[in-house]
Each structure stands twice: as structure tokens, then as C-alpha cells.
Amino acid sequence: MNRRKLSTLLGLVLAALPVALLAALMHRTQTAIDVPEPGKDVALSGLHYKGSAFEAKVSSVRLELKEGSDPVTGQWSFVASNSDGQWHKIELFVRLLDESGNQLEYSSQHCTLAAGAKDQPCVVSMKVKAEVWKATKSIKIVTDWTS
Numbered sequence: 529m530n531r532r533k534l535s536t537l538l539g540l541v542l543a544a545l546p547v548a549l550l551a552a553l554m555h556r557t558q559t560a561i562d563v564p565e566p567g568k569d570v571a572l573s574g575l576h577y578k579g580s581a582f583e584a585k586v587s588s589v590r591l592e593l594k595e596g597s598d599p600v601t602g603q604w605s606f607v608a609s610n611s612d613g614q615w616h617k618i619e620l621f622v623r624l625l626d627e628s629g630n631q632l633e634y635s636s637q638h639c640t641l642a643a644g645a646k647d648q649p650c651v652v653s654m655k656v657k658a659e660v661w662k663a664t665k666s667i668k669i670v671t672d673w674t675s
Contacts, residue, residue, distance in 0.1 A: 554577070554675065555577045555672075558574070558668060558669065558670040559574045562667070563666065564590075564667070568590065569588050572669065575669065581612075582613075583609075584641055584673070586671055587607050588606070589669070591604055595661070599655045599657050600655070600656055600658050601653075602653070602654040602655075603651050603652075605649055605650075607648070608647075609645055609646050610642065612643060612644075613643050617675040618673050618674065619639075619674065621634055621668075621671075625666045627665040632656075633656045635653060636652060637653070
């Protein structure tokens with residue numbers, strides 16, 4: 529293969545790469561909440577993937593937090609349900625935002641919702657510097673539904 533054909537082929541492959549990477553993402557949903565009080569359940573809205581005959585959703589979160597040390601550690605315990613007869617894979621992102629809405633830090637976790645799951649837990653672990661946690665004013669939760 530001559531150099532020109534190789535260059536054209538490489539250009540086509542690189543142009544198609546972003547499309548191929550995004551093809552795995554079926555649906556993205558997000559919501560924002562105030563920093564929750566540790567140990568309290570917070571109802572969530574808008575974090576769902578709905579088909580004509582099913583709905584998969586993340587309905588609430590509870591933060592268990594260990595403060596007083598550096599780094600601050602936490603467990604974001606999400607509750608999810610899936611009325612579909614098939615499992616659904618999601619990635620949950622917890623994004624810590626400052627008062628201007630800028631992202632300070634984030635944590636994520638892949639979860640698989642079983643077929644017919646009701647109130648299934650999905651935990652996202654977090655470890656951030658104490659100064660970052662102190663500067664956090666709100667939380668953005670993003671769900672990437674990949675199957």
C-alpha cells in the first residue's frame with residue numbers, strides 16, 4: 529500500500545473512532561442535588577431509561593461519610609429498579625461541584641441492574657481531600673446507560 533492510501537485509510541479510521549466509542553452509550557441522564565445530610569435518603573428524579581415496555585431507574589441515594597480525616601471517605605448508596613426482562617448496565621458518576629458549578633472531583637462505578645430488579649443497591653465509593661469536600665456545594669449525578 530502506498531503512502532497516500534495509507535494516510536487516507538488512517539484518516540478514515542480516526543474520523544470513525546469517536547462515533548464507535550459513543551455508540552456504546554445508549555442514554556445519559558443527570559440530576560443535581562444539594563450536598564446530602566449523611567445517613568439520610570435523598571429521592572432522585574430524572575435518572576431513568578424508559579423503553580416502550582419497561583423502565584429502569586435510579587430512585588434514591590444515601591451518603592455514608594467518614595469526615596474528620598484527610599482524605600474524607602464516603603459511600604454513595606444508590607437504589608435502582610428495572611422492570612425489564614433483561615439486565616441493564618449503567619455507570620454512575622458522582623461529581624462534586626463548587627459554588628460556581630465547576631467540577632472539583634468525581635467518582636464512578638459500573639453497576640448491572642438485574643432483570644426485574646426492585647430496590648437493587650449500587651455503591652459508588654469516594655475518597656477526596658478534606659479541602660475539596662469542604663468546598664463542595666452541590667452534587668451532580670450522571671448515569672450512562674450502556675445496555
